[in-house]
Amino acid sequence: MKSAVETLNPTRVRLTVEVPFEELKPSLDAAYKKINQQITVPGFRKGKVPARVIDQRFGRGAVLEEAVNEALPKFYSEAVTEGELNPLGRPEVDITDLKDGELLTFTAEVDIRPEIEIPDYSDIEVTVDAVEVADADVEEAIDQLRERFASTTEVERAAAEGDVVRLDLEARVDGEVLADGVAEGIDYTIGSGRLLDGIDEAVTGLEAGGTATFTSELKGGSAAGREAEITVTVHAVSARELPAVDDEFAQMASEFDTLEELREDARTRLARQKKYDQATKAQEQVLDALLERVEVPMPENLLRDEIETRKHNLVNHQLGRLGMDLDRYLEMQDKTAEEFENELREQAEKGIRTQFVLDEIAKREKVNVSQEELTEHLVRRAQSSGMSPDEFARAVVEGGQVPMLVGEVSRGKALAAVVETVRVVDTNGETVDLEDDETDADAETVTPQEAAAATGGEESNADDADGKASKRDDA
Template sequence: MKSAVETLNPTRVRLTVEVPFEELKDSLDAAYKKINQQVTVKGFRRGKIPARVIDQRFGRGAVLEEAVNDALPKFYTNAVNEAELNVLGQPEVDITELKDNELLAFTAEVDIRPTLEIPDYSGIEVEVDAVEVSDEDVEKSVEQLRERFATTAVVERAAVDGDVVTVDLEAKVEGEVLADGIANGVSYTIGSGELLDGIDEAVTGLEAGGSATFTSELKGGSAQGKEASVKVDVTEVKARELPELDDEFAQMASEFDTLDELKADSRKRLERMKKFDQATQAQEKVLEALLELIEVPIPEKLLEDEIRTRKHNLEHHQLGQMGLDLVKYLEIQGKTEEEFDAETKEQAEKGIKTQFVLDELVNKEKLNVSQEELTEHLMRRAQSSGMSPDQFAQAVVEGGQVPMLVGEVARGKALAVVVEAAAVKDTNGEVVDLEDEEETEAAEAVVAEAEGADEKAEKSEG
């Protein structure tokens, strides 16, 4: 077999392959055997029909077609390996010559990963937010914990913001009560925004036994998206009572004996969260700076496929779970379809560039992924997906996503290498020294987000 490579552009090549006919012998034998099992000829047992009879009855062309279809993938793969090409996607194959007992010639056009030169990235400098936890941050955190331990008590007064009201609802569209438009005994916290637009204003000021009518766009049900006239009857008003902030509360709400100990723990927890946010910010900014240093040509078809995949996952998985379609989503986001398409293209380009550049770094730095690193990454991904590690691992294996996870870990390690070489300072001018665990976890998360890996995993799990 002889092969030659012609570069069409930085991301596409044309292979020209010539195969001497004797190299088709195994595929020809397989073709005769296959046809033998599929046809019957009077006077011959199935599987025992001579090749000359098959040629006479069904034509030599049918045999050649079967043999070529069997042989092409092998010869194409040999040509790719011989040329040491890193191909993307399926090739477009064209048989240019087929001479019986002489020659098979074909061309194959295919996208390839571009050859990238990774420049010196040690000069990258980024600034991130300083890790600062104020007394107000701690007070807010403790107040949120206090809210979780609030109790309610029935009151004989008009409802105010923050009260919990029990209401009966009746929705009408064009004067007709909807079959699914009646709900009784609904508990609602005024100001939470968890029910219908307009209900806060309608029930505020009402006592038990009071009624009001308001207009709202329905968020679900048979008349989703339509304007409805909604009658609300308040049957009960409860005031929320917060526990006193003292040592007794600390003992009830935590493992600590005193309120001071609870506040000190809240401060440490907030510092850890802000350090992780800082590490994530550093990874994102360093990645942006790295991508700006390198010109990355992107295969057109790969970009089209990536855009299509991202749109499909958004429409059929993420939005579907929220009961939204693309039109409603864009309306909520305040975007036009053109703006959405432009954003999706930009995100897809960044995802592909991220993968190409970091994969090149993985090779350059000879980075490997250990079983322990893969397991830790799988545990983190399982936690973020809301699945148990066993469930997530099973979904990953069944969806053929193990290489994707290995790639995420490797690319996360590559990004961490760049971050370590970069100069990272906070807004106070202090040099930021990221902890290894935070750096690794943040890097993997940033890579996964840039590549849209969460959505792709979600699709495979669904």
């Protein structure tokens, strides 16, 4: 086999491959065997029909077509290896010449990973917010904890802000009650903003047994995004009482004996969370600064596929779960279709550039991924997807996605290497140490690959903070 590579542009090549006919023999034999299992010819046992009879009855062309289809992936793969190419996506193959008994010639056009020059980035400097925890931040955290331990007492008076009301809702669109527009026995805290727009005003001032009607845009369900007439009926009004801020509260709500200990723990946790936020922002800014310095040719076919994938995921998964179509989504976002397409293209381009650049740095830095690192990343991804680690691992293996996870970890380590090289300062002018072990002692730790994904405009894979088991963590 002989092959030649023609560069069409920085991200696309054309392979021309010539295969001597004798190299097709294994595929021809396989083609005759396959056809033999599919046909029945009188006078011959199944699977024992001679090749000449198959040629006479079904035509040599059918055999050649089967053989070539079976052989092309192998020859294409060999040509890619010989040309030391990094193809992206499937090739566009064209058989240019097929002479029975002589020669097979075909061409294959395919996008390739572009050559990227990584410039010096050691002089990059980014500024992030300083980690400062004010007394007001601590008191806000204590108040949030008090909210969790608030008690309610049913009262016989009109509902006011902060009260908990038990209510029924009924939604009508065009005068018809929606099949999924009825809810009963909902407990709602007035002023929390967790239900429909306008409900706070509607229920404020109502006593048990009171009813009100208001108009609001539905946020989900079969009529998501549409204006509906909402009827709300209040069945009970309960006043909320927050516990006093004292040592007894600290003992009830945490593992601490005194309020001062609880406050100090809250301060420590807030500092760690702010340190986490600081690290996330630093990684995002460093990545942006790095991307500004690197010229990345864009494979158009890969970009087109990425745009379509992102659009498909938005329309069929995110919006689909909300019962909303793209037109309604654009209306709610106050965007035109053109603006949406432009934003989608920008996000896809940035995501691809991020991957290419970090992959190149990982290659240059000889980044390796250990089994422990891969397992840790898999567990985090499982948490973010709502699956158990075993279920997620099985899905990854069955879907052939292990290399994808390895790539994510590798790119994360590459970004970490860049961040370690550059200078990060806070708004006080102090150098920020992002390797402080205490940063992630009890907080969710940002991973560089998550920062890369977020900066690249991809749907975030960052783990949601899970519910903590101990009362101390609630602080």
